[in-house]
Amino acid sequence: MIQLQEQQKKSPWLPIGSISLAVLTFAFTPILIRTCQEEIGPVSTIFNRYWIAAMILLLWNILKNPRQLLMKNQNLFSQMSQQKLCSICNKTVFLLLLSGFFLATTTVLWSWSLVHTGVANSALLHNLSVFFTGIVEWFFFKKYFNKHFIIGGLIAGGGIIILGLNDLKFEVGQIQGDLVSLFSSLAFCGFLMTVERVRIKVSSVTTMLWCYGLGIILTLPIALINGEQLFPLSWHGWYGPVVLGINAVVVNFLEIYSLQQLSASFVTLVFLIDPILTGILSWWIFGETLSWLNFVAFTVILFGLYLAISFDIGQLTISEHAVMANEISDA
Numbered sequence: 048m049i050q051l052q053e054q055q056k057k058s059p060w061l062p063i064g065s066i067s068l069a070v071l072t073f074a075f076t077p078i079l080i081r082t083c084q085e086e087i088g089p090v091s092t093i094f095n096r097y098w099i100a101a102m103i104l105l106l107w108n109i110l111k112n113p114r115q116l117l118m119k120n121q122n123l124f125s126q127m128s129q130q131k132l133c134s135i136c137n138k139t140v141f142l143l144l145l146s147g148f149f150l151a152t153t154t155v156l157w158s159w160s161l162v163h164t165g166v167a168n169s170a171l172l173h174n175l176s177v178f179f180t181g182i183v184e185w186f187f188f189k190k191y192f193n194k195h196f197i198i199g200g201l202i203a204g205g206g207i208i209i210l211g212l213n214d215l216k217f218e219v220g221q222i223q224g225d226l227v228s229l230f231s232s233l234a235f236c237g238f239l240m241t242v243e244r245v246r247i248k249v250s251s252v253t254t255m256l257w258c259y260g261l262g263i264i265l266t267l268p269i270a271l272i273n274g275e276q277l278f279p280l281s282w283h284g285w286y287g288p289v290v291l292g293i294n295a296v297v298v299n300f301l302e303i304y305s306l307q308q309l310s311a312s313f314v315t316l317v318f319l320i321d322p323i324l325t326g327i328l329s330w331w332i333f334g335e336t337l338s339w340l341n342f343v344a345f346t347v348i349l350f351g352l353y354l355a356i357s358f359d360i361g362q363l364t365i366s367e368h369a370v371m372a373n374e375i376s377d378a
Contacts, residue, residue, distance in 0.1 A: 062305040066317050069301035074324035076294055077166045078332055080158050083287035088275030089158035090266050092288070095278065096154070097262040099292030100299075104255055107296075142245035146238055146254065147261030150299075153234035155266060156227050164224030166329035171322035171345060172228035176236040178203055180315050183236060195354050202351030209344040239311040242303055251303040258299070319349055
C-alpha cells in the first residue's frame, strides 16, 4: 500500500514526455529499415539492428561505470533472491524471454512487410496494437472498458476496410504486406504487456539486453536459412544499420522506462501519432504518394482507436500500478 501511494504521488508527465520522444524517434524506424534493405535482407536488417544496439548499450554502460556493469550482469538473480528465489526467478526469466521473443517477432514481421507495402500503410497497421492491447486486457485481465471502446473499435474496423479497398488497386503482394504489418502489431502488443510486468522486477538496461540477446539468437539462423546477405557490402551501406541500432536503443529505453509508471494501453495510445509522422516522412524521403482514400482511412482509424481507449490519465496509470503493487506484496 505504501509503495502504491508513493507511485501515485509521482508526476506522470516525465514518462509521458519520454514516450512522446520515443514516438518521434520511432517514426524514423521504417524509413531506416527500408534504407537498410537496399543491401541486406529484411531479417538480416533486424539481426544487425540487435547486435549493434547491444554493443552500443554495453559500451555505454562500460564507459559509465565498469564495476556497475559487472554487478548488473550478476544482479538479475541476486535481486530476486531476496523474495522467494525460485518462483520469482522462474517467472521473471520467463517474462524476459517472452519479451525478447515478442520484440524479435514484431520487428522481423514489420521489416518483411516493408518489402511488400508502403511505409505509411505499414506504420498505420503496425500501430493497431492499441486495439489488440485493449482486447487482451479485457479478456485475460478482466479490465473494464466503457462504451467508447466498443464504438471506437467498430469505427477503426471500418477504417481498416477502407484501407483494404484501397490496396485492391495494387498488387496482391501489397495486401500480404499489410496483413503481415497487422500481425506485427499483435506481437508489439505482447511485447509491451510483458515488459510492463517485468519492468517492476529488473532495470531497463537488463530488460533491453535480454531482448537484444534473444533477438540475435532468433534472427541469425533465420537470415542464414533464407540465404540473405548478412552484412552490408559497402561502407555506405553500414550507415543505415548503425543509425537503426542507435534508434533501437533510444526507442526501447524510453518505452521501457515509461512503462514503469504508464500502462501498456496508454503507451499504445500515444503511438497513434506515429502513422501520421511516418506518412509525412515517407512522402518527403521516398516520394510515396498518399491518395485521398489513404487520408480517409488514416483519419477514420486514428479517430476510432483514440475513441476506443479514451480513458483518463489517472485510470491508465494508477490502476496498473495497483496490480503491480499487489504482485509485489504477494511475492
